[in-house]
Amino acid sequence: MTKNPRGSRMPPLALPICLLGANVDGNPNYCTIAWFTMIDDEPPTIGLVTGKDRKTKDGIVENRTFSVSVPSADMAVPVDYVGITSGRKEDKSTVFRSFYGKLKTAPMVEECPVTMECELRRIVELEGTDLIIGEIVEVYVEESVYHGDEPDPLVLDPLMYLSSGAAYHRLGERVDDAFKAGKKYRRGT
């Protein structure tokens, strides 16, 4: 392979998209986030990177709760709208239908096939951003995406963001089993 150095730039990555939600002054507010990761599995914990001055963050600090909603690929237009529009300038509370779960103050997006509500555990102050860490207290999954006991990934049809070329893609076909495929590995092959 021949690789070209591209300098100190953003790498081309395929990242899942989510909507970070919180109540601000009693109204749901959402922002679109591609920079997030699982942090732990026991208890399930998630971390999201946000700008330091985001309206949604105000609500997270206020309520100590937030939500993460995972949109499907057919939601690209409203999800992108929420991403390019500041909650400080426009009321985004009615772009999606909101519902609440056991925490009562973490608005989740009804249209998203997967949502979760979280309790704020910690905000890690980084240089130019903040990492908001929360414990997932309940996950909600749309009934119609189940195939047997588990959600079918291709029916979930999650919206992916490509930093290279600034495009949205959908998820593609299954390639192999995780935690099993490696058993086929033979040295020297």
Add this chain to the structure above:
Amino acid sequence: MTKNPRGSRMPPLALPICLLGANVDGNPNYCTIAWFTMIDDEPPTIGLVTGKDRKTKDGIVENRTFSVSVPSADMAVPVDYVGITSGRKEDKSTVFRSFYGKLKTAPMVEECPVTMECELRRIVELEGTDLIIGEIVEVYVEESVYHGDEPDPLVLDPLMYLSSGAAYHRLGERVDDAFKAGKKYRRGT
């Protein structure tokens, strides 16, 4: 939509997979990671979540450098092998061909179409895991994946991990433009 609560569980997410690389005692070591996120874009900064006792982490602390290599979907078998095999028990240094860039001590995976080398900036100690944060000093992209000025996402063919059902998938078709699709949004539609 009708949503079923699934309790305090891992949510079904489609996550990109990467190989975190570091030299340990002068030899390349890699571990497979699905829990990582961009942290900042100026300068480009990446954060990866690892267990507290990982051989690769020893090398990162030793050299203050590390690499992130992004495998394509046809690499599922060796990538999964590296994920299910501990570097403390088996020598994984020859599973991939390694190359070095300007930092000299951050081994990158030759077979991966996208790699980057990073300088360690900070390790954030979390409850059960650590967040390793590094500044990306150089990104390398395989020549053959370019379509014009940018890598073609479907030629890059990144390997995705689905937590639900423990499966690997590839990336699917383009859906829309990011940072533009939202301009089509009309209230009440």
